Amino acid sequence: MFESARLKLTAWYLLIIMLISMLFSVAIYDIATREIHSIINRIQYEQYREQNNGFSGRQGRSIPFTIKELQAVKDRIKLQLFFINAVIFFTAGGAGYFLAGRTLRPIKAMIDEQNQFISSASHELRTPIATMRAEMEGSLLEKNIADKDARKLITSNLEELGELQNLTNNLLQLAQVHNVKAEKFQEDVSITECVASALKKVKSLAKRKNITIDKEITDAIVTGDRNSMKEVFVILLDNAIKYSPPQSEIHITSEMAKNVVTINVIDNGIGIAKKDLLHIFERFYRADKSRNEEGYGLGLSIARKMVETHNGSITVQSKINKPARNALHSNAGGGTTFSVTLPLKTS
Incomplete structure (x- = not known):
């Protein structure tokens, strides 16, 4: 149960982190490619203006990128962003698993304590109840029970009921104390x-x-x-x-x-x-x-x-x-x- 919850919480941590990382990656890629295209457009515009102004004798600026080279630059950016996201994925996965464990540890301790409490309380309640039942079943097997034996049985049952009352009072007191500030x-x-x-x-x-x-x-x-x-x-x-x-x-x-x-x-x-x-x-x-x-x-x-x-x-x-x-x-x-x-x- 704890491990399953830890894995689910880790998955949520990882999903949120990777969504943020992917959004940043898309934004970085878009900004980088826009900047490259902007530089090329400026160079092309300067060439066009020089040619139209009669500077034909002057050698214009050449575009530093071909289409293939431009695509190669874009691919390298994509590859670098992919490796960065891969590193983030594995790092965030490990960190998320660790943090999920830290987050769930107090909850697990509380659940374990509650389970132990329920188990112990059930055991303590079962003992006097079983004793009373055994005594009463034994008395029912006797056809003619003497007044002395009946009184002894009632006295014993009252003692067991007193123990049960003390236990319930202690449980209520403990619950009240835990809720007091x-x-x-x-x-x-x-x-x-x-x-x-x-x-x-x-x-x-x-x-x-x-x-x-x-x-x-x-x-x-x-x-x-x-x-x-x-x-x-x-x-x-x-x-x-x-x-x-x-x-x-x-x-x-x-x-x-x-x-x-x-x-x-x-x-x-x-x-x-x-x-x-x-x-x-x-x-x-x-x-x-x-x-x-x-x-x-x-x-x-x-x-x-x-x-x-x-x-x-x-x-x-x-x-x-x-x-x-x-x-x-x-x-x-x-x-x-x-x-x-x-x-x-x-x-």
Whole structure:
């Protein structure tokens, strides 16, 4: 598909260039031949005038071209123009093919990304649907299903429906974020307030694993959307809690520079392999170690897009955690740090 479109675009480039080249060639040939005929006509006119004025004793100017020589000159002009157009044809063809590839490359990348997105979304949707169908078909085979089993089936289906709802909500949120422009956000946002709101939202998750979260941040004001900023920190904290061992610690720190503020979310979790670091912000991407964890791999993609919409950036550094006997000392130099950098409000 891509190669076919590239060849078609190259053909259009080549057609346009050659039409322009041919028009110029015809114009050049016409001007050159007209000039030759004009010179011959002037010489003939001077000869005629000298003869009629009685200068017969004076040798008139002779015409420097015969008809055959004139035709030979025209043929040489045609041949030169042909070679020039041939060079233009092959040069334009190669350049057009290269430019067509450059032009279509972003489109191809977007189409490939969409296809991958559709494939991943379909896979994630198919799994819970298949599970519910299998459970319901199994229950139908039983002639007399007990109330306890029926309740268990309904509970399981509700859990699967909850997962489907979370997935669709994430997909809608991702679509909305991609359609939002930075100019839309004009309110002053306190980083301290956003982090505090995010901590309240993930408090119960941290409590389940007995994880302590401490923050040492200096308040900073940025221009943006308060809910989006809060959601970014919720995603990062949820991710840190999810992949941290029980009874561990998560730290939130900040660094102020001249025109930006950087907020770091640091955990002592399992860490991320180098081969996965390049892909963790991609939609539906999950590292092998995280396959057993809940989620669809959309959170970090949403967080990155939200930060970029606010003219900021998000980076990650990680080291694989070395296992230890005691969970309290299991970091062993491992863990992950997500850093969100945002421009400060300009006065």
